[in-house]
Amino acid sequence: MTTPLTTRLVIADDHAIVRRGLQSLFDPQPDFEVVAQAQDGAEAVRCVLDTAADLAILDISMPRMTGLAAAREITQRRPQTRVLMLSMHDNEQYFFEALKAGASGYVLKSAADRELVESCRAAMRGEPVIFGGAVTALIRDYLDRVRHGEDPHEDLLTPRELEVVKLIAEAYTNEQIAEQLVISRKTVERHRANILEKLGMRDRVELTRYAIRRGLIEP
Numbered sequence: 001m002t003t004p005l006t007t008r009l010v011i012a013d014d015h016a017i018v019r020r021g022l023q024s025l026f027d028p029q030p031d032f033e034v035v036a037q038a039q040d041g042a043e044a045v046r047c048v049l050d051t052a053a054d055l056a057i058l059d060i061s062m063p064r065m066t067g068l069a070a071a072r073e074i075t076q077r078r079p080q081t082r083v084l085m086l087s088m089h090d091n092e093q094y095f096f097e098a099l100k101a102g103a104s105g106y107v108l109k110s111a112a113d114r115e116l117v118e119s120c121r122a123a124m125r126g127e128p129v130i131f132g133g134a135v136t137a138l139i140r141d142y143l144d145r146v147r148h149g150e151d152p153h154e155d156l157l158t159p160r161e162l163e164v165v166k167l168i169a170e171a172y173t174n175e176q177i178a179e180q181l182v183i184s185r186k187t188v189e190r191h192r193a194n195i196l197e198k199l200g201m202r203d204r205v206e207l208t209r210y211a212i213r214r215g216l217i218e219p
Contacts, residue, residue, distance in 0.1 A: 004054055007124055008035045012044035012067065013059040013086070018109075022057065022086075025117055032120070041065030045073050048081055055120055058103075060087040060094055061218060068094075068101045068215025069166075075102030082123045086112060095130075097215045105129020156198050162216065164191045168204055169211035 009032050011022045019037045026032040036047035041058070042065040048056050056074055058067035065073075071083045085098040088109045098106045104123040107116055119129040157165065160181075167177045174192070178185045201207055211217045 004124075005031065007032050007054045007120065008051060009033060009120070010036045010038060010044060010047045010051065010053040010056045012038040012041065012047075012056065012062065012070065014039050014062045018059070022112070022116070025113065029117060032117075041067055041070030041073075044070045045077070048074050048078060052078075053081055055082045055084065055124060057084050057086055057116070057120070060085050060089065060098070060215065063218060066215045066218060068097050071098065071101035071103050084116075084120060084123050084129060086116070094215070097213070101215070157195060161191055161195050161198075162214070164188065165195060165207055165211050165214075166216040168192065169208040169217050171204075 009026060011019055011026075011034055013019050013022065016039070019039075023034050023037070026034050035051040035053055038044035038047045040062045044056060044058055044062075044067075045065070047053065056071075058070055060067040062070070067085055067087075071085065074081055074083055079102075083101075083103045085094075085101075085103045085106045086109055087094055087098075087106060095106045104126075105119055105128055107119050107129060122129050163181060164177060167180060172180065174185050174188045177183075177188045181188075195207070196202065199207075199210060201210065208217075
């Protein structure tokens with residue numbers, strides 16, 4: 001993808017003061033134009049689609065739809081839009097989930113004032129953006145999974161199963177999940193059993209912890 005002369009940018013964070021701070025970083029930059037701001041993941045997806053944005057900066061933890069869930073939807077519905085995750089969590093798991101969601105990189109809020117603009121330029125050039133210790137973590141995770149005979153690129157759960165996990169973690173009943181996803185109760189029960197078997201888990205409590213780690217729901 002050719003880098004545009006002016007990158008059209010969407011900023012998403014649930015705190016107005018953070019959004020204003022991020023806007024102030026980009027306003028002086030001639031190669032960026034903030035075309036929209038969003039306060040949650042669902043609004044971020046809508047803004048990206050409405051403005052045909054080139055880049056979205058998403059806070060990883062937002063209400064209604066998390067940044068990770070928004071990143072997955074943006075990269076599926078508008079793959080030409082780059083996504084950069086912004087997080088207060090110096091956490092390997094969040095970093096790996098950001099990559100799985102299709103993000104080009106992961107920047108810590110604590111370093112945003114120094115690194116974010118250049119990280120956005122790197123993302124638009126197609127370069128991966130990785131915070132400090134994540135390179136070592138990424139290599140270690142890859143080698144561990146290969147050693148145990150896993151495919152490092154394979155997601156254990158299908159997109160539909162991830163939807164079911166999210167709803168289970170949000171305390172929906174099987175009947176409510178069936179209604180929400182327009183499937184039968186028996187199909188929900190089958191999905192639930194398959195998910196527990198694949199993940200080696202026993203109950204909703206463990207699935208909820210998994211959903212939080214995957215960024216499917218707010219912690």
